[in-house]
Amino acid sequence: MIDTHAHLYAEEFDSDREEVLMNAIECGITKILLPNIDETTIERLHQLSNSSDVCVPMMGLHPCYVSSDYKTQLEIIKRQFEKHKYVAVGEIGIDLYWDKSTQDIQKLAFLEQCRWAREFGLPIAIHSRDSTSLIIDLLKSNELENVGGVFHCFGGTIEEAKEVVDMGFSLGIGGVLTFKNTTLREVLQHVSLDHIVIETDAPYLAPTPYRGKRNEPAYVIKVAEQLSYVYDLPLEHIIQRTTDNALTLFEL
Numbered sequence: 001m002i003d004t005h006a007h008l009y010a011e012e013f014d015s016d017r018e019e020v021l022m023n024a025i026e027c028g029i030t031k032i033l034l035p036n037i038d039e040t041t042i043e044r045l046h047q048l049s050n051s052s053d054v055c056v057p058m059m060g061l062h063p064c065y066v067s068s069d070y071k072t073q074l075e076i077i078k079r080q081f082e083k084h085k086y087v088a089v090g091e092i093g094i095d096l097y098w099d100k101s102t103q104d105i106q107k108l109a110f111l112e113q114c115r116w117a118r119e120f121g122l123p124i125a126i127h128s129r130d131s132t133s134l135i136i137d138l139l140k141s142n143e144l145e146n147v148g149g150v151f152h153c154f155g156g157t158i159e160e161a162k163e164v165v166d167m168g169f170s171l172g173i174g175g176v177l178t179f180k181n182t183t184l185r186e187v188l189q190h191v192s193l194d195h196i197v198i199e200t201d202a203p204y205l206a207p208t209p210y211r212g213k214r215n216e217p218a219y220v221i222k223v224a225e226q227l228s229y230v231y232d233l234p235l236e237h238i239i240q241r242t243t244d245n246a247l248t249l250f251e252l
Contacts, residue, residue: 001224001239002031002246003217005091005125005152005172005199008055009034009044012203012214021052024217028239031056031252032217033199035091035125035152038065039076046084056252058090063127066102066109074112081120087250088149089117090125094138097129107138114144123149123249125172132156136163150249153201158190165195170249174199175207175215177226188230193238197246198223 003024013020024032034045035058042059049057059080061073080086092113094106117124128135128151139145151164152172161171173196177184188196198220200206206215207222224242228235246252 001027001029001198001220002033002243002252003029003200003202003220004033004150004197004246004250005035005174006032006202006217007035007037007204008032008202008217009041009048010203013216017048020216020218021054025054027218027221029217029220030054030243031246033058033087033125033246033250035062035088036060036077037062037091039073042077042080056087056250057084058088058125059084059086060088060090060092060113060125061109062091063093063095063106063110064098066106068105070105070109074109078116081116086122087252088123088125089113089120090149091127091152092124093127093152094131094135095127095129096131096134110135111138111142111144114139114142114147117147117149118144123147125149126151126169127153128156129153132160132164136160136167139167148249150197152199153205155184156187158187161187161191165191170195170197170245172197172199173227174201174223175205175211175219177230178207178222179211180208185226185230188227193227193231193233193241194245196227196242197249198227198242
């Protein structure tokens with residue numbers, strides 16, 4: 001399995017990171033993709049990805065950390081691409097759940113990083129909380145439809161899912177799929193498994209039965225099990241297909 005989105009470098013793992021990593025490997029995880037947050041997380045992300053063959057870095061500015069000095073942040077982050085190899089530009093996007101007041105500069109930061117992805121030939125890992133339709137419109141209106149990637153932690157409608165897939169993007173599916181009241185199971189019935197990758201977003205959004213606790217990459221198996229139920233396919237088939245999808249998407 002490949003956990004395509006986990007913040008394993010986060011402080012929440014400082015006391016037992018090696019143990020968490022071993023748990024993941026023992027559960028059959030071969031790669032864990034690490035999305036960056038902002039300037040302050042770059043060093044921690046590199047320390048982990050340099051010390052483990054399993055951990056693979058992305059680089060980007062998370063929308064929740066876009067502020068008035070975002071241009072300076074973007075300059076610092078873009079320089080990282082000259083020094084290091086990354087599998088994606090991420091985590092980037094727009095978040096209208098926590099703070100709508102920064103919407104305009106979030107758009108500017110997102111579009112700038114999409115242009116990097118086109119420049120570097122990399123996919124993007126999109127954070128789209130309460131903003132999926134807006135991001136779809138931005139990608140289309142700015143002639144960025146040829147930029148591919150994944151809508152991380154996808155939570156949109158059936159129509160949005162179809163549009164995302166038609167644009168060539170994958171859906172990142174995590175612990176929310178296991179929640180009792182989610183509509184995601186119905187949405188996925190309209191999406192081919194060919195467009196699905198699995199993730200945890202650790203330490204956040206732990207799947208049932210760990211909901212409310214710290215999430216970790218090993219729990220991605222719970223997402224795969226739920227996908228097996230949704231698609232009525234053997235677990236081994238789900239694991240193989242989602243792994244192949246991730247290998248192709250991120251050129252691992």
